[in-house]
Amino acid sequence: MPSTSASVTEAPWPRAEPAALTPTPEQEQLRETLRALLAKHSGIDQVRAVAESGTGYSDRLWTHLVDDMSVTTLAVPEEFGGLGYGTAELAVVLEECGRALVCEPVLHSAVLGAQALLTAPSDTADFLPDVLAGRLLATVSTLGTGTDELHARLDADGWHADGTITHVPCGATADIVVASADTPDGRRLFALRPGPTTERRTREVLDPTRRRADLIVRDCPAVALTAPEANAAATARLHDLAVLATACENTGIVDHLLELTVGYAGTRHQFGRPIGSFQAVKHRLADLLVLLERARSASRYAAALHAEDPGSARLAIAVAGAVCTEAAVQAASEAVQLHGGVGFTWEHPVHSYLRRALGNEAAQGDSRTHRARIADLIGV
CATH class of the missing domain: 1.10.540.10 (Acyl-CoA dehydrogenase/oxidase, N-terminal domain)
Known part of the structure; x- marks a missing residue:
């Protein structure tokens, strides 16, 4: 903006x-x-x-x-x-x-x-x-990050799309893909129904619990969701919702990481004492609690504003994006450290949470990206 x-x-x-x-x-x-x-x-x-x-x-x-x-x-x-x-x-x-x-x-x-x-x-x-009803799986592409090349045309039997959509979440299994495409009248949002003519290429991702794929669509049936003049506003609303949803998920990640780490610090002994009794560890656990409270406050406040009026929540969502993204990545890194050598291993749950936090950061932008949006919103 x-x-x-x-x-x-x-x-x-x-x-x-x-x-x-x-x-x-x-x-x-x-x-x-x-x-x-x-x-x-x-x-x-x-x-x-x-x-x-x-x-x-x-x-x-x-x-x-x-x-x-x-x-x-x-x-x-x-x-x-x-x-x-x-x-x-x-x-x-x-x-x-x-x-x-x-x-x-x-x-x-x-x-x-x-x-x-x-x-x-x-x-x-x-x-x-x-x-x-859960019978069809829908997903939303990255909506115009500069990597998609999708074009739609209106034929006698409706809209059809051709081109490439990249980094689509659940792209290998989705029944409906919402994406932004160029048309002769301007850019629109479409709901695509990938079929036999669609080529799906699974991507290698950091977080294996959240798959992505590239889709190459040819003559793919599509439904126009927006008119050209409404496309920018609809895309912005979806982007805001994606940032807010990811911020809420990141808050839950921080919550569980703190729970895991406190539990470990209370049972892991060194020099005959739980490591959680050492002052240095106490301070780091307290810092994790601060991260959680910041993330929880930011995400729940943004969600509350969005519930009343999505248009009034843009600044709060940008703040939640910055705070919660940073909190999740920092909490995951700190949890790995506080779990000692076991935290670095693939077998430990913390490793999976670290990958999810980093995957969310890659999908919705790091804290610097969200702070730049805050600056735009307040005119700095």
């Missing part, structure tokens, strides 16, 4: 406490139920096993998340078949998924994919019910 006086006028300044910031009993119950479900079906050994499976996630857990926890319909308006809750409830789900290092496509299909499809005109969203 350019640094203009209009931008400064529109930039949302912090408020003391948006109403959605106060946790409700329903949110606490959602957190407890989801944490119990993930403790049963998404332990670190289970996560690593399904990450190496054919789809990269557990169909059984995905079914539980969709049918029992309603992750796909939680924040969808009731007129579209959803439950009508908001971003504050999604934040609870994403925090818990970050804690459990969930492989299932909660972030990319249940959150980003479903919300992207809601931008479609009502008469073109025939596949939305199947996405909400």
